[in-house]
Amino acid sequence: METCRCSTQIRNLTVKKHDGVILHNVSLDVHHGEILALIGRNGAGKTTLLKALLGRIPYTGSVVFSNARGEKIEKPRIGYVPQNLVFDRSTPVTVGDLLCANMGGFPVWLGHNKEQIARAERLLAQVGGSPSLLKKRIGSLSGGELQRVLLVFALEPKPDLLLLDEPVSAVDRKGIGAFYDLVTSMRAEHQMPIILVSHDLNHVEKYATRAALLDGTIVVSGTVNEVMKTPEVREAFGLKLTGGVRK
Numbered sequence: 001m002e003t004c005r006c007s008t009q010i011r012n013l014t015v016k017k018h019d020g021v022i023l024h025n026v027s028l029d030v031h032h033g034e035i036l037a038l039i040g041r042n043g044a045g046k047t048t049l050l051k052a053l054l055g056r057i058p059y060t061g062s063v064v065f066s067n068a069r070g071e072k073i074e075k076p077r078i079g080y081v082p083q084n085l086v087f088d089r090s091t092p093v094t095v096g097d098l099l100c101a102n103m104g105g106f107p108v109w110l111g112h113n114k115e116q117i118a119r120a121e122r123l124l125a126q127v128g129g130s131p132s133l134l135k136k137r138i139g140s141l142s143g144g145e146l147q148r149v150l151l152v153f154a155l156e157p158k159p160d161l162l163l164l165d166e167p168v169s170a171v172d173r174k175g176i177g178a179f180y181d182l183v184t185s186m187r188a189e190h191q192m193p194i195i196l197v198s199h200d201l202n203h204v205e206k207y208a209t210r211a212a213l214l215d216g217t218i219v220v221s222g223t224v225n226e227v228m229k230t231p232e233v234r235e236a237f238g239l240k241l242t243g244g245v246r247k
């Protein structure tokens, strides 16, 4: 088994924007082989936390990535599937162009060779995407098609840490199953830590190993079962509890 090299320790992470504080003193650990579900109301700061981990926005506090021997990793490879993506929809670039460019080793302007195309088809098939997607311009993809393509990018080359921000919000039912099967097998095979932002508590219960409720800071965290039973989560999601069972 190929083991993942990157557990993540977040300590007192604070993000300020303009006059306000978006995140304050967030402390959280994500270990090897865990799927940590990050849950919380709209505007709680979930995407902001992922962006801080990606180094895309300034923060105070510390984020330490370390390997299985506890040694620090300075620059882990982080796979990221964003909640949404803003780009020029009129671009003539196709999914095939992008995937083949990402594989490297061959100038894209010379066209794609057979092996690259076969590999791109295999990668797409892994996320339930059909080979016909390769010829589509990225601007013409549906929301669900785009999310599948973004997952391929997040997983190739293999990341040390995977961040998924509501990754199946636009994917159809069959695609959701394929998506989570792949993510779960990545976790099992590579012991890669995964942070999953989701508003869908059914997905959280089915696929996550731990959960954390965020509301500007971490309110509760623990096993999915523990977190789901807390009054804080019950209140945040408007759930009723009957004898400890979520209704």
Ligand SMILES: Nc1ncnc2c1ncn2[C@@H]1O[C@H](COP(=O)(O)OP(=O)(O)OP(=O)(O)O)[C@@H](O)[C@H]1O
Pocket (backbone or CB within 6 Å): 017, 018, 022, 040, 041, 042, 043, 044, 045, 046, 047, 048, 049, 083
């Ligand atoms: N660039 C920005 N400038 C100012 N405020 C911002 C910026 N980005 C996000 N915010 C604010 O930070 C807060 C957290 O936003 P964030 O997108 O992290 O929340 P979220 O938990 O991911 O929400 P959702 O569930 O709706 O996706 C919000 O109040 C948002 O308005």
